[in-house]
Amino acid sequence: MTKVDEEIITALVTELQQGMLTEDQLRQGIEDLTARSKAKKQDVLYLQAHNTSPGSRVIGMMLIEDGVLKEGPANSEDWPYQTVLDAVGDGWRIISFPNMALLTVDDREFHGLGFEFILERWR
Numbered sequence: 001m002t003k004v005d006e007e008i009i010t011a012l013v014t015e016l017q018q019g020m021l022t023e024d025q026l027r028q029g030i031e032d033l034t035a036r037s038k039a040k041k042q043d044v045l046y047l048q049a050h051n052t053s054p055g056s057r058v059i060g061m062m063l064i065e066d067g068v069l070k071e072g073p074a075n076s077e078d079w080p081y082q083t084v085l086d087a088v089g090d091g092w093r094i095i096s097f098p099n100m101a102l103l104t105v106d107d108r109e110f111h112g113l114g115f116e117f118i119l120e121r122w123r
Contacts, residue, residue: 002036004036005033005036008029008032008033009029009033011029012025012026012029040122040123041066041067041122041123042120042121042122043063043064043065043066043120043121043122043123044063044064044118044119044120045061045062045063045064045081045087045092045118045119045120045121046060046061046062046063046116046117046118046119047060047061047081047084047087047116047117047118047119048060048061048115048116048117049083049084049098049115049116049117050115051115052097052098052100052115054083054084054085054088054094054117055083055084055085056083056084056115057082057083058076058079058081058082058083058084059076061079061081084117084119087119088119091121092119092120092121093119093120093121094117094118094119095118095119095120096116096117096118097117098115098116098117099116
């Protein structure tokens with residue numbers, strides 16, 4: 001639930017508690033909340049980390065925002081997040097952790113991408 005959603009609900013509850021909520025106000029509030037939930041868009045963030053820890057350093061990133069693929073700045077110091085935890089702290093939710101089956105068996109044999117985290121946010 002967003003801050004705006006909470007404000008709409010709080011206003012409706014206040015009007016109800018004061019005995020001033022009309023049927024039209026209630027209907028309008030419900031319509032506003034419904035329209036807002038339909039308008040939300042999903043953004044997806046792919047972060048390749050140094051290891052399986054969400055606190056490890058990010059070594060690669062790709063973002064899908066508003067349906068557009070963005071690889072991010074060329075310089076890793078300019079990336080919006082230096083760790084997966086930084087992204088989580090900014091409201092991203094982890095929806096996929098690194099697949100442990102793709103890890104290296106030894107230093108000479110690699111399997112897949114390894115330490116990829118996939119995160120999402122709804123706006």
